[in-house]
Amino acid sequence: MSNEDDVWVEIALAQAHAAxxxxxxxxxxxxxxxxxxxxxxxxxxxxxxxDPTAHAEVLAIRxxxxxLGAERLWDCDLYVTLEPCAMCATAISFARIRRLVYGAPDxxxxxxxxxxxxxxxxxxxxxxxxxxxxxxxxxxxxxRSFFKAKRG
Amino acid sequence: MSNEDDVWVEIALAQAHAAxxxxxxxxxxxxxxxxxxxxxxxxxxxxxxxDPTAHAEVLAIRxxxxxLGAERLWDCDLYVTLEPCAMCATAISFARIRRLVYGAPDxxxxxxxxxxxxxxxxxxxxxxxxxxxxxxxxxxxxxRSFFKAKRG
Numbered sequence: 001m002s003n004e005d006d007v008w009v010e011i012a013l014a015q016a017h018a019a020x021x022x023x024x025x026x027x028x029x030x031x032x033x034x035x036x037x038x039x040x041x042x043x044x045x046x047x048x049x050x051d052p053t054a055h056a057e058v059l060a061i062r063x064x065x066x067x068l069g070a071e072r073l074w075d076c077d078l079y080v081t082l083e084p085c086a087m088c089a090t091a092i093s094f095a096r097i098r099r100l101v102y103g104a105p106d107x108x109x110x111x112x113x114x115x116x117x118x119x120x121x122x123x124x125x126x127x128x129x130x131x132x133x134x135x136x137x138x139x140x141x142x143x144r145s146f147f148k149a150k151r152g
Numbered sequence: 153m154s155n156e157d158d159v160w161v162e163i164a165l166a167q168a169h170a171a172x173x174x175x176x177x178x179x180x181x182x183x184x185x186x187x188x189x190x191x192x193x194x195x196x197x198x199x200x201x202x203d204p205t206a207h208a209e210v211l212a213i214r215x216x217x218x219x220l221g222a223e224r225l226w227d228c229d230l231y232v233t234l235e236p237c238a239m240c241a242t243a244i245s246f247a248r249i250r251r252l253v254y255g256a257p258d259x260x261x262x263x264x265x266x267x268x269x270x271x272x273x274x275x276x277x278x279x280x281x282x283x284x285x286x287x288x289x290x291x292x293x294x295x296r297s298f299f300k301a302k303r304g
Contacts, residue, residue: 053213110275118268
């Protein structure tokens with residue numbers, strides 16, 4: 001992890017905070033290209049869009065692909081505040097993301113280090129390099145506060 | 153499998169044929185509600201939309217959710233010509249689809265009976281009932297022809 005990583009982790013966290021303010025599960029993501037330029041940032045919008053696939057990662061991938069006019073994000077990196085679920089981990093593989101940096105682990109819903117462990121499957125055609133833990137405590141604290149408030 | 157299933161399998165196959173005609177990987181899907189009414193049908197559009205998440209199942213789920221104004225498709229069934237990948241299998245779980253009927257098995261990319269086996273994970277919160285094989289030969293033949301033509 002580098003100082004540059006810290007900038008993107010902070011931007012992903014800001015997207016997570018913005019999602020919480022919209023009453024969405026607070027997860028945020030940002031995608032940067034090989035030159036270190038931002039392509040897209042997004043937070044969860046499943047409630048607003050009535051779309052169970054509108055996770056931060058999927059929205060960021062769709063926006064970045066649209067911007068590039070391409071189905072693949074070769075040499076691009078994705079930062080996200082929470083371990084991606086199996087849907088997002090697979091979408092990240094399809095998009096050919098080079099490097100995945102995620103914050104908090106997700107023992108219940110995660111699909112990278114937990115559950116389906118998408119990148120460990122022999123049938124997985126593209127595996128990003130994976131770093132985790134950056135901004136983990138802030139991301140986890142945000143999620144805890146959100147769900148605690150939900151429970152009243 | 154019932155006679156009613158056959159109708160939906162045929163509609164999903166027609167969507168797969170339409171996808172092939174658009175030069176998309178020929179997979180088609182249809183979602184019906186508890187009363188047996190069609191909510192949405194879709195074929196792959198990853199190339200057209202520059203969106204690696206635009207698989208038939210994801211597009212059908214997004215369209216059906218949009219139609220209902222809801223994030224969940226309780227008591228709805230999804231028919232698709234090919235075994236869903238891990239991304240789509242997870243999206244189907246998130247959407248709370250009641251029953252999944254798929255045609256051809258997919259040893260390379262499938263995430264239901266192969267690879268990540270999403271519904272067999274202890275962390276999977278909602279598992280649809282799964283039937284497979286309906287229209288399998290027609291779906292597989294369409295895929296074989298498509299990829300054979302691609303290879304020239």
